[in-house]
Amino acid sequence: MRRPERRLVALFALTALPPAVEAVLLVHFGFIAAEGLSPQVTAVWPYDTYHDLRWLYVYHDSWPDFLVGLLLVIGFRGLLTTGLVVLAWPSEVPRPGLRWLLGRNFGLSAVVTVLVSPWAVISVAASVVALSWVLLASLLPMFLLAPFLQRAAVVGPWWRGLPSIALVGWSLLNFVVITVAGALCWSVPGWWTVPVAMLAGVANGLLWERTVHVAVLAPRVRWARVPATPIAVLLALVVPLAIPALVQVVPAGVTIEQVVLGQRLPADVGHAVIVLAGHGSAYDGTAPVDPNVERFSYRGLAGDGRPLPYQPVDTARSLESGAVLLENQVDRLHRRTGRPVALIGESEGAMLARTYLAQRPHAAVDTLVMFSPLINAGRAYYPPSEASHGWGVVTGWQLRALFGVIDLVEGNGSGPDEPFIRSLLDNAPFYRNQLMCPVPGVRMVAFLPTTTATEAPPGEYTGIPVFQMPGVHGGLLGRSLVQSRLIHFLAGVPESRMRREYPLLQQLGAAWQAPPLAIEANPAWTEERQPDPSFTGKVCQPA
Incomplete structure (x- = not known):
């Protein structure tokens, strides 16, 4: 040779x-x-x-x-x-x-x-x-x-x-x-x-x-x-x-508020509905057209039971505290209307609604629709700023420095330690294993843009029906097909649609994901211990 x-x-x-x-x-x-x-x-x-x-x-x-x-x-x-x-x-x-x-x-x-x-x-x-x-x-x-x-x-x-x-x-x-x-x-x-x-x-x-x-x-x-x-x-x-x-x-197109809050629901929808908008949303207090529909407020309710107006900064609250507010609003809406309650959440709103069903469920809530939930969030960790050690401690400080520079330019005040992000970090085992899993007595569906296929490692990610469509995070509601399917689901019609390219996009994104932190390795997750999809390849496994 x-x-x-x-x-x-x-x-x-x-x-x-x-x-x-x-x-x-x-x-x-x-x-x-x-x-x-x-x-x-x-x-x-x-x-x-x-x-x-x-x-x-x-x-x-x-x-x-x-x-x-x-x-x-x-x-x-x-x-x-x-x-x-x-x-x-x-x-x-x-x-x-x-x-x-x-x-x-x-x-x-x-x-x-x-x-x-x-x-x-x-x-x-x-x-x-x-x-x-x-x-x-x-x-x-x-x-x-x-x-x-x-x-x-x-x-x-x-x-x-x-x-x-x-x-x-x-x-x-x-x-x-x-x-x-x-x-x-x-x-x-x-x-x-x-x-x-x-x-x-x-x-x-x-x-x-x-x-x-x-x-x-x-x-x-x-x-x-x-x-x-x-x-x-x-x-x-x-x-x-x-x-x-x-x-x-980039124009967001039609929002979840416009679809549900700006019109009366059809007569065959027998639910009262709470709409939970996503991170960075705002609400000026305008009442929905349909009296059986309410906007979830990240600030809570006024003395007369009406949702308070809120600003984008209010959406940075923890998911746990948001679930407390949602518990109160569900109870008030159910008593006012006498109807079963359906929750429609987008992005952070979807995460909040699912957290509520896990921590503070109300018997009246029997329907959940999630738009663009954060699939398999919390795959990494960094401790709070006051901690001197813990998995990802240097990562946390580099992110704080990076977001500090971004905040100097954009002035949005968000950062890696805001309560919403800490909820994803601290309760990561639940969001990795249970987010997309059935809740007894609750009809569920998730509307997913195809970009979510690149956001998490490939493999099993859901135990509930999903409706997949080409689109970006938070960008599906501009489609008339999605709007009609949403109303059909609220009226009791099952919805599900799987696209062939979705698993392929998951696989093509596999090389560019950061390696997940093993759930059993992190002492901070001891109280939230769940089976780890990173090793089992499955979700919705019993704890």
Whole structure:
């Protein structure tokens, strides 16, 4: 075998072994939800570091543990990348000395770790709130930075000039390979995950070989004197600031209030209805058209029983305190109308209604409709700010710093410690295992936009009927079909609709989820202990 061929075989072996080892460990421990991550262990920068940091941000329980883990990540990446560059270097070009490559890659490993860390910690935040736009905020900077960082290991002034078109193309292919490989690793049964991860590692080897060749043999660099990489980093830093603003700017279309509060319900709907709007909503106190319909107030009821007006800041309350308010409102509405009560909740409103049914159910409530509930929320954890240790302690402080900067720009006052978010963190086992489960004596349905398929690990996620439609979080009610199905369900007609692409989208998102924190590992969840869907692959398992 000629020397270049031997080097190529060695390169494939080096890129195939670490994913196989991680896959063996995940399968051995039955960590089903994280199996899609294993192909990223030897992915081309920055996705390999993105993989490492997501594990680290979830699985550390003190500042010393995090710092030791961070040094190990930097050292491991520096050493591994040096070996990959040596084996992938084109034979027709003289290779720098091993000492130079080691120094370059250990230094760059530290730099890339710093650059990638904000997006990795946002990925963990996405695991807490289960919102697709938060996950998007962690991934878009990776697209932007990847072509710039993938040449850093081999090119001298790597921060200057634009990456070549070929390098951009290989970078995009790298993302596609990781996505497809993650889906395959999750989809195949049992120990078949290991050979699939190994083959994905071989594909990573091909990508390393091509990327190094393109970077080393690149023709004249365009804009060679322009610090293009620092500019790209600054643009990437704007993404988390821009996406929340864009979400607010995009027209929301028809809201749940307009559909239910702005018209009389048909005569065949025999329920009194309480409508629970989502996070950031507001209410001016206007009475609904139908006297049997009320708007849930996040401030409670006035002395005469009318829901009080509220502002967006009032929706930041904890789900437990909201359930107390809802208990009072359900009781007053039932006594006033003499009718059974149906709850219609959207986003946070859906979570609040489901929390109420778990903690303070009223015999009169026999119907629940959830729009865009936060599927499998609370998959990560960080302790309150006053705690000095606990799983994700550093993650919590990085999120506080990040949201502090965002708040300086946007001034919305929200943050990772607001009571609503803490409810998801503190009662995470319930929301991961029981949110989408039947409640005795209550008819239930969840209307899900297809974006929810990317918001949680693939696998079983519901034990109640669901109605799936293409759309984004909170964006289904503008569809006349959804409006009619909602009224039909309130009138007693069962509703269910499953779309074929939904499981596929779940699988394609498997590579980009942060690994869930095992429920049994967190002492803070002792009182809320539930079976863990991350290991069982199922929800609605009895506690």
